[in-house]
Amino acid sequence: MSTPNRDRRGLIELAPPAEKAFLVAVDTGEDTGWTAEDSLVELANLATTAGAEVVGAEWQNRRHVDPNWYVGKGKAEELVAAKSETRFDLLVTDDELSPSQQKALESLLNVKVIDRSRLILDIFAxxxxxxxxRLQVELAQLEYQLPRLTRLWTHLSRTGGGIGTRGPGESQLETDRRIIRERIKKMKERVEEVRRSRATTARGRDRRLMATVGIVGYTNAGKSTLLNALVGSEVALVEDRLFATLDPTSRQVKLGDGQAAIVTDTVGFIHKLPHQLVDAFRATLEEVNRADVLLEVVDASDAHFTEHRATVQTVLDELGAGSKPRLVVFNKADLLDPAARDGRAPAPVIAGAVFVSALTGYGLDTLRAELAALLASLWIAVDVHVPYAAGELLARVRERGTVELEYGNRDVRVFGRVAPTLAGELERAAADWSATLRENGAGGGE
Ligand SMILES: Nc1nc2c(ncn2[C@@H]2O[C@H](COP(=O)(O)OP(=O)(O)OP(=O)(O)O)[C@@H](O)[C@H]2O)c(=O)[nH]1
Ligand SMILES: [Mg+2]
Known part of the structure; x- marks a missing residue:
């Protein structure tokens, strides 16, 4: 990774040469489970995915990030030497930079300086x-830029201040900020439109008749490969790169015993995922919130799977899906010692987890059976009265075939067991119905 990259003078290159990236991190020891070195390996992977060539990396143990230089002043100066040695033209820091830190490093090194968040945003773009x-990525990028414009200005006005710092400079900045804010507002409206039409399509299709399963997990864990394996055809894009999937793909998957579920593959998560992205991708990630259960795909062959799981949990909590029923799937079992995956030797075992290989098909039948069992266990007992007008809802409930309907004079009694989403809809319909009855002075349901 740190081999100096020689000039390729004399070579005619048709494609623009890859940017030469140098990576830098600070180890404060506060990032549970992650050393700066581990995080840099991941950052290198991100930089390569974005199209850069990584020519070197450094980290520093410090109690805190330096407010002026990110790394210590001395280390920052060492980067100047590293630059003449490796000829990097891009510096990537492992944490978010303040505008003043970025500016200081840029003037010192005379190269472009970006942070991990911006790199991830770039890959998404x-x-x-x-x-x-595209809409969601642009929204995230604007949200990322806005405070940076503001803080840059605060910084300048503090050092300069007073006479000469007002006037065109300020009004230009005010204009820029206003333009960005207006654009953010527009983008949010457009994202919301897309979200609404997606929700309508989702309702319109047969998916609500079936249980829904959301595949979640760290980027590159094999989520798309697993969906393809379960469906039996190449429906989702698989690539050995980070964030290959951005848009959700949903397919019907057979679970056995005639049961089926709609399984959705979506965007993966990563350590230090920019919060702007999580916010902007809420529409896409709503598939996760709507799911009855989550299938958490873990790359069992990755030494950091425990930290990966912690990151996934944090993002799920942020989305409000952290305590959804979940089946943990240890993927890439083909890369493990066979004794380990069969439970005969020490392995990354978690109670209730299923070992599979999405690549070879190992364990997929067990996974289907476990998923079916989990879904069935979630069904909820209902006994409610809904009006005849709720015909569409009743039709869906009937198709599940686990309830009995009693047709009364005034309304229909529904009792039995249904999936949680359907139970919620029934409870709401029943509550509305009894409110209507009360308003009409007809007393409660029969
Ligand atoms: N050896 C092995 N490789 C696998 C397995 N499952 C997936 N892979 C590989 O892992 C890489 C990532 O797979 P994807 O399915 O694209 O992963 P993903 O979780 O969808 O990743 P993103 O969409 O980028 O977040 C690809 O190179 C797959 O071929 C498996 O069971 N065994
Ligand atoms: Mg994918």
Whole structure:
């Protein structure tokens, strides 16, 4: 990773040469489970995914990040020497930089300086294919830029201040900020439109008749490969790179015993995922919130799977899906010692987890059976009265075939067991119905 990269003078290159990136991190010892070195390996992977060539990396143990230089002043000066040695033209820091830290490093090194968040945003921008994906990425980028404009100004006005710092400079900045804010507002409206039409399509299709399963997990864990394996065809894009998937893909998957579920593959998570992205991708990630259960795919062959799981949990909590029923799937079992995956030797075992290989098909039948069992265990007992007008809802309830309907004079009694989403809809319909009855002075349901 740190081999100096020689000039390729004399070579005619058709494609623009890859940017030469140098990576730097600070180890404060506060990032549970992660050393700066581990995090840098991941950062290198991100930089390569974004199209850069990593020519070197450094980290420093410090109690805190330096407010002026990110790393200590001395270390920052060492980077000047590293630059003449490796000829990097891009510096990437492992944590978010303040505008003043970025500016200080840029003037010292005379190269472009970006932080991990911006790198991730850039990868998302490169991989966004659909209208919705592009909208969300642009929204996240604007949200990332806005405070940076503001704080840059605060910083300048503090050092300069007073006479000469007002006038065109300020009004230009005010204009920029206003333009960005207006754009953010527009983008949010458009994202919301997309979200609404997606919700309508989701309702319109047969998916609500079936249980829904959301695949979640760290980026590159094999989520898309698993969906393809479960469906039996190549429906989702699989690539050995980070954030190959940005847009959700949903397919019907057979679970056995005639049961089926709609399984959705979506964007992966990563350590230090910019919060702007989580916010902007709420529309996409709503598939996760709507799911009856989550299938958490873990790359069992990755030494850091415990930390990966912690990151996934944090993001799920942020989305409000952290305590959804979940089946943990240890993927890439083919890369493990066979004794380990069969439970005969020490392995990354977690109670209730299923070992599979999405690549070879190992364990998929067990996974289908476990998923079916989990879904069935979640069904909720209902006994409610809904009006005849709720015909569409009743039709869906009937198709599940686990309830009995009693047709009364005034309304229909529904009792039996249904999936939680359906139970929620029934409870709401029943509550509305009894409110209507009360208003009409007809007393409660029969
Ligand atoms: N050896 C092995 N490789 C696997 C397995 N499952 C997936 N992979 C590989 O892991 C890489 C990532 O797979 P994807 O399915 O794209 O992973 P993902 O979780 O969808 O990743 P993102 O969409 O980028 O977040 C690809 O190179 C797959 O071929 C497996 O069971 N065994
Ligand atoms: Mg994927």
């Amino acid at each position: 490169q991989h966004a294919r659909t209208h919705e994906g």
